[in-house]
Amino acid sequence: MSCLRLFTGLFRRFRSMVLRRPVRLAGQCALCGGCCRNILLMYEGKWLRRPGQYRAMLEHLPNYARFEHAGYDDYGFMIFTCNRLGEDNLCSDYEGRPPLCRNYPSESIYYQGGRLRRDCGYTFEAVTFRDAILRRLGRRPDFAQELGKELHRADNGRKKKEDGQP
Structure with a gap:
């Protein structure tokens, strides 16, 4: 994890604690399929970096075999893609999704300094110190x-509809 992401995450957590206002998730799924690609997986509190870690995870979580190794990011973390994503960007095993998929997007992304993809229909809304x-x-x-x-926001919604996204 980069120093900037670490600092951003710590600042966001600190701000939420001081203001006693947690981040709020707003929006709805845009059915873009982006969350099913370029996935980072965590097992036993550590982000996966080596194929051996992935194999160990599969022994305990066989349902995660749906995630196929697709490469590495700039920091050496393994990147995965879901093999259940259909050409229509819908999950072909929606009822059998693992918790990672059911709970996406999680507020933990925000508190770890991350952000959602621009084409994602969800956004994080946080109260700032200025507010x-x-x-x-x-x-x-x-x-x-x-x-x-x-x-x-309205313009983004209009653009998504023009691009054929719901």
Whole structure:
């Protein structure tokens, strides 16, 4: 994990604890299939780096055989892809999905300094220190800024529909 991701994750966790406001997951699945590709797997608290770790994981979690090794990322972690992803970007074994798939996207991604793909229909919404201070002072965020955010979200939704995404 890069130092920047580590710092980002620690800052996000610290901010949530201080403000007592956990991150909120918003949106819905865009059926892009991106979460079924370029997957990092963790076993016994460690990200997989070696094929031997993957084989050991499969002894205890045979359902994870659906994830096929596809290469390595820039930090040496193994990257996997799911062999149950159909050409229509839908899971061919939806009812038999492992917990990793059922719980995606998890807030743990946010607190580890990660982010979701741009084409993902989900987003993380977190209260910032600025938001908390303005609320404490009895001020609301700038209307133009809030309107801009809403217009941006609507524009992204329109673009997804034009691209044939739900």
